[in-house]
Amino acid sequence: MRKLFILFSSCFLALNVSAGVTTYTFTSLKWASKVEATVCDGKTDGWVSDKEASDYNAGRVYTDGTLHMAGVSVKTATSGAGATSVQSFDEVRRISFNFCQNASKGKGAIFVQVGDNAPHSIVINKPAVSGTGDLNRDSVVVLETPQTGKIKFWVTCTENAINIHSITIRSAAGGSSVFTTDTYQLVTDVAQLEDSDQVILGVYKDGVDYIMGYFDEWESVNNIHSLKARYSVDRSQVQPDDRAIYTLRIAELDGKTAYVFQDELRYEEAYLVASGGKTKNRLAVWTDVVDKNTYGNYGFWDITIENGGEAVITNLGNSKAKIIQYNASNNPTLFACYADRSQTPVCLYRRVEAMGDVAAIVAPFVNFGTTIAQTGERTITVNANKLTEDITATLKRGDVFSLAAKTIDRDGDNLTITYNAPEAGHYVDTLVLRSGAIETSVAVLLNRINPLTVREAVTQEDHTTVYLKDVTVTKKYDNYIYVRDETGSMLLFDRGDGVSGKRYGADVKAGDLLSGVTGRFINYFGVPEISPSEQFKTGKNTEVLPEPAPQTIDSADVCRYLVLDSAVVNGWTELTYKGRKYAVSNKFNLPSFDQDVPTRASVIVSYDYDVVTLYVVKQERYLPEGIDETKAVRKARLLLQNGILLVETEEGLFGLDGKRYSENK
Numbered sequence: 001m002r003k004l005f006i007l008f009s010s011c012f013l014a015l016n017v018s019a020g021v022t023t024y025t026f027t028s029l030k031w032a033s034k035v036e037a038t039v040c041d042g043k044t045d046g047w048v049s050d051k052e053a054s055d056y057n058a059g060r061v062y063t064d065g066t067l068h069m070a071g072v073s074v075k076t077a078t079s080g081a082g083a084t085s086v087q088s089f090d091e092v093r094r095i096s097f098n099f100c101q102n103a104s105k106g107k108g109a110i111f112v113q114v115g116d117n118a119p120h121s122i123v124i125n126k127p128a129v130s131g132t133g134d135l136n137r138d139s140v141v142v143l144e145t146p147q148t149g150k151i152k153f154w155v156t157c158t159e160n161a162i163n164i165h166s167i168t169i170r171s172a173a174g175g176s177s178v179f180t181t182d183t184y185q186l187v188t189d190v191a192q193l194e195d196s197d198q199v200i201l202g203v204y205k206d207g208v209d210y211i212m213g214y215f216d217e218w219e220s221v222n223n224i225h226s227l228k229a230r231y232s233v234d235r236s237q238v239q240p241d242d243r244a245i246y247t248l249r250i251a252e253l254d255g256k257t258a259y260v261f262q263d264e265l266r267y268e269e270a271y272l273v274a275s276g277g278k279t280k281n282r283l284a285v286w287t288d289v290v291d292k293n294t295y296g297n298y299g300f301w302d303i304t305i306e307n308g309g310e311a312v313i314t315n316l317g318n319s320k321a322k323i324i325q326y327n328a329s330n331n332p333t334l335f336a337c338y339a340d341r342s343q344t345p346v347c348l349y350r351r352v353e354a355m356g357d358v359a360a361i362v363a364p365f366v367n368f369g370t371t372i373a374q375t376g377e378r379t380i381t382v383n384a385n386k387l388t389e390d391i392t393a394t395l396k397r398g399d400v401f402s403l404a405a406k407t408i409d410r411d412g413d414n415l416t417i418t419y420n421a422p423e424a425g426h427y428v429d430t431l432v433l434r435s436g437a438i439e440t441s442v443a444v445l446l447n448r449i450n451p452l453t454v455r456e457a458v459t460q461e462d463h464t465t466v467y468l469k470d471v472t473v474t475k476k477y478d479n480y481i482y483v484r485d486e487t488g489s490m491l492l493f494d495r496g497d498g499v500s501g502k503r504y505g506a507d508v509k510a511g512d513l514l515s516g517v518t519g520r521f522i523n524y525f526g527v528p529e530i531s532p533s534e535q536f537k538t539g540k541n542t543e544v545l546p547e548p549a550p551q552t553i554d555s556a557d558v559c560r561y562l563v564l565d566s567a568v569v570n571g572w573t574e575l576t577y578k579g580r581k582y583a584v585s586n587k588f589n590l591p592s593f594d595q596d597v598p599t600r601a602s603v604i605v606s607y608d609y610d611v612v613t614l615y616v617v618k619q620e621r622y623l624p625e626g627i628d629e630t631k632a633v634r635k636a637r638l639l640l641q642n643g644i645l646l647v648e649t650e651e652g653l654f655g656l657d658g659k660r661y662s663e664n665k
Contacts (some may be wrong), residue, residue: 025166052078088149091148098138114143114149146171182352194250204310209229210326270286271285271288281338312341313348322339340524365445366431368446369445371449377404387411389410392433404416421446426448429443460521472513472544476505476509495531504535504536508538516537518530527559552580562603564601564602568599568656583611585615585616
């Protein structure tokens with residue numbers, strides 16, 4: 001039994017067959033691949049080599065699903081290599097080849113023929129952009145009149161190599177669907193959720209391929225660990241994983257709809273709860289949903305859906321940390337509850353049953369998100385099932401958005417939507433897909449914004465996505481990057497991308513010019529900050545000097561890089577400047593402070609728990625103007641006279657402002 005299973009599995013990996021569409025993925029230079037074979041012997045079914053190729057490369061698949069350099073390699077020495085299918089296909093309407101080249105080379109043509117009909121050719125040129133030829137892509141032959149017979153193809157190569165990964169044949173009368181098994185689809189409206197839904201919590205961010213796991217005392221402790229996941233390219237689907245599936249229960253709490261996540265598969269009577277109390281960012285699975293004494297209704301949740309899929313899942317209990325988010329900066333990454341939306345947002349996927357024999361068109365929600373780009377495009381996959389007519393695609397408005405094609409094959413295909421939005425604003429349109437009496441509509445959204453100055457950014461509402469105009473780094477420690485422009489200063493709290501583990505600003509330093517900074521703004525207990533959500537660019541480095549401090553430093557100066565002349569550090573936690581005392585912190589890890597003497601102190605202003613706090617960057621010797629430094633070094637001393645702190649030198653008495661002191665003034 002084990003041996004039979006292994007043989008069957010190896011055939012299955014090379015093949016995808018559903019009614020109306022047959023895809024062969026080639027697995028050797030002999031064009032080996034099968035449909036109905038019970039063994040993979042290269043003879044029973046599949047293809048017969050008319051001329052063998054010279055090499056085979058299994059290639060690699062990156063986490064984003066992109067395929068690189070995979071398939072049978074036809075080089076100039078084996079030009080003309082190809083094969084003929086064993087099976088005959090009825091009413092062939094379309095044949096597509098998935099292929100790639102060398103990164104910058106590869107020329108020739110792919111020829112394909114159905115039965116005794118005339119062959120068709122696909123011309124392959126060098127990639128338009130050097131270095132992109134190894135990205136797999138599709139070329140399609142469309143037959144105006146359906147043809148029947150065996151499929152024969154061959155490749156002529158005039159430079160370097162052309163790699164054939166797979167061939168897809170659309171034939172017969174029936175349509176087909178990718179939904180041959182149950183799938184987990186992105187929830188774009190809370191109304192889609194039903195009681196007893198099987199759901200998976202994912203990450204609402206491109207390129208972050210994790211989902212939320214299950215509670216395990218060895219891995220999770222006080223949070224839920226993350227699991228690697230396979231998302232579709234448009235992130236409208238996620239591959240199911242039994243370790244990540246929860247059962248959604250819909251209840252009523254205080255007259256309003258509430259949701260419960262039951263871990264039914266592993267623990268039966270166990271529920272997702274926010275268990276952090278007044279201080280902790282905790283998420284766990286416990287055996288009840290209500291704790292009257294401490295946590296309240298900590299097993300009940302409110303769910304709202306924003307931005308076409310961002311799920312704001314808020315606990316209805318007493319814990320201060322209520323919102324489920326993905327923590328990309330923790331090692332290892334995890335899911336937990338937080339008091340504010342400072343972490344990476346999550347999304348929900350619900351199980352959708354296979355379509356079966358129902359005629360339908362399915363397309364994902366099209367959301368360009370928030371961007372400063374005037375133009376852009378997005379390609380979606382339109383899936384179809386049991387259609388007898390091709391699909392027409394139209395936009396209800398069509399003033400900002402446009403379509404690359406007006407007709408889609410009745411078996412479904414990719415569709416590219418573009419936009420041109422010269423002005424900032426929210427734009428909405430409706431994509432209508434119709435085949436005979438079958439119709440579906442999906443929304444198309446875009447939020448086009450302008451980049452902001454720091455002064456404009458720090459006035460935004462919490463959790464607003466903002467793009468900054470160019471800013472300069474003033475100081476940095478750990479993942480705290482302080483920046484400024486001509487209008488003000490703020491903090492970039494750098495959590496990193498959550499994939500590579502590297503922070504976006506790992507290599508930046510004081511004086512670097514940053515462009516393309518974007519993320520969600522939050523006023524974090526008085527500190528205006530952005531957690532970058534994309535990689536920004538680092539430009540020219542210039543000397544950055546602190547600004548002269550004002551007479552009084554207050555919350556309006558938070559994040560500024562200032563220099564304080566004649567500042568006296570009274571200890572590790574306090575500093576006196578112009579007669580006022582300020583809290584001090586050694587965030588920049590100075591080995592010591594020069595205490596109880598006037599110094600020129602460079603500081604970053606912070607605001608911790610309603611208290612203005614100065615992070616000392618460095619201290620330098622400070623002498624009032626007009627004092628002979630050589631004499632002052634030997635003779636100067638501090639004294640307190642009539643409640644005023646003075647510097648006494650051989651030249652006389654001076655105030656901390658550098659002016660000569662007179663008792664009579």
